[in-house]
Amino acid sequence: MQVNSCRSAVLVAVEALPALERETLALVYYRGLSCDEVADTMQISVATVRDRLHEGARRLLAGVGDL
Numbered sequence: 001m002q003v004n005s006c007r008s009a010v011l012v013a014v015e016a017l018p019a020l021e022r023e024t025l026a027l028v029y030y031r032g033l034s035c036d037e038v039a040d041t042m043q044i045s046v047a048t049v050r051d052r053l054h055e056g057a058r059r060l061l062a063g064v065g066d067l
Helices: 003-016 019-030 035-042 046-064
Strands: none
Touching (some): 003 019, 019 035, 019 046, 035 046
16 A cells, blocks of 8 residues: 555544544644643543543544454
């Protein structure tokens, strides 16, 4: 698969995530915030941050299939 096709597939999968999962993933993986920092920023518990990261990663893997 071409690099651009892979990139497009990942972007589509990210955009398909529920907004709160997408925001949580972006804060951790793009902005580099810790789970504690994300919890403070979003005013949620650290456990909720971890749950959203786990579920978001699971959905992303399901969305991109076998790249």
